[in-house]
Amino acid sequence: MKKYIFLLSVILAFIGCEKEMMDYEGKDGIYFCVQEVPPSQYGNPEIWAHIDTTLLPFSLLLVNDTTVRLKVRVMGPVTGYDRYFTLAVIDSLTTATVGEDYSPLEKQYVISAGERDGYVEFIGFRQEKMLDSTYYVTLQLMENEYFSLPMDIWRPLELKDYTRENQNVIRHVVGLTDEVFEPKAWTTNYFGPYSKKKMKLLCEMFGLQMADFDNVTEMDMERQRVYAQGLDKYLKEMDAKGETVYEDRVDKDGNPVKMAVGPLV
Incomplete structure (x- = not known):
């Protein structure tokens, strides 16, 4: 009997340690949580593949301007008050022109009270020059009084999601193009x-x-x-x-x- 009591104590201690290890400690953090919607549009969004580049293909959208929502997620608990995060454009990794190819960024974006996600609404504009080339904007999250940047890479989780390779979650790239791309539903x-x-x-x-x-x-x-x-x-x-x-x-x-x-x- 003593043997079984000892084994039960070990198991309970292990479970307690595992739970403790899964808790997030430290200053709350943020990261880009942009995911690729599968062609079927079905399934659990939480296991869709993470991506660090979003393409705005105007040749498919057939509009002169479009908005894409880039999700930013909190690492840590939700709060009962609004929190803010900010972005910067990395000029050395950007070929698009602000005010001409895309709308200027907001000074700050909100994570609303009781929420763990916030969104950056990026507005791109169709230009004639995009018929032959793709123009890029590289966005980077910034630390502030509310959030740190504790994670810079999302690594594929075996059997957990469909991410194919390591993805940068501190930076996100938006590509604007009017080049011709074969659509998904083309047999x-x-x-x-x-x-x-x-x-x-x-x-x-x-x-x-x-x-x-x-x-x-x-x-x-x-x-x-x-x-x-x-x-x-x-x-x-x-x-x-x-x-x-x-x-x-x-x-x-x-x-x-x-x-x-x-x-x-």
């Missing part, structure tokens, strides 16, 4: 090789926006197939009339490339 077997011209044609034909092709829930495989069939019919009709539709590029021999859909249509 090559249906639509064929991606091109901005083909995307615009699909949008004009079916009253869509480029952003619709970045939502795999709405733009499922069946809907993609139907749109691809409609595009295929149109291309064949134009070809029969002698008005063949070509891509805005040529092949290796210098010949114009005929627009086509994928092999499963």
Whole structure:
């Protein structure tokens, strides 16, 4: 019996130590807690992958200005009063121009009473120069009277989240671009090789926006197939009339490339 009492005491002591080790001590801290929403948009947001770069692709958004909310999280307990945090732009790691490519930062941002998260609303502006290049803004959290910066790296937690590599959580980079990027809901077997011209044609034909092709829930495989069939019919009709539709590029021999859909249509 004494043996079992001793073992129980050891287990209870271990549990007590483990609980004590998990408590956060010291001055409250903050870090960027920006996560990547999976294409399905399902699942527990707490285990979505952490990212240290957010891209604003105006070619998909089809707007001249847009706002992205960057989450900042507290390390430590919530409080019954508002607390504030501040940011700085790292000029040496920034190529975008304040007031032209993005809106100036606020002097301070709030973590409201009873909350553990606050948000930085970053406003980016579409510019013609972004058609050919991506412009970056590097933001960095700053220590103040309320918060320290006790953690600078988020390391992937095996079987706990989907983060693929170490992420900087003191800094966050925002990229602004109007370059063409293939959206998530683009199946090559249906639509064929991606091109901005083909995307615009699909949008004009079916009253869509480029952003619709970045939502795999709405733009499922069946809907993609139907749109691809409609595009295929149109291309064949134009070809029969002698008005063949070509891509805005040529092949290796210098010949114009005929627009086509994928092999499963």
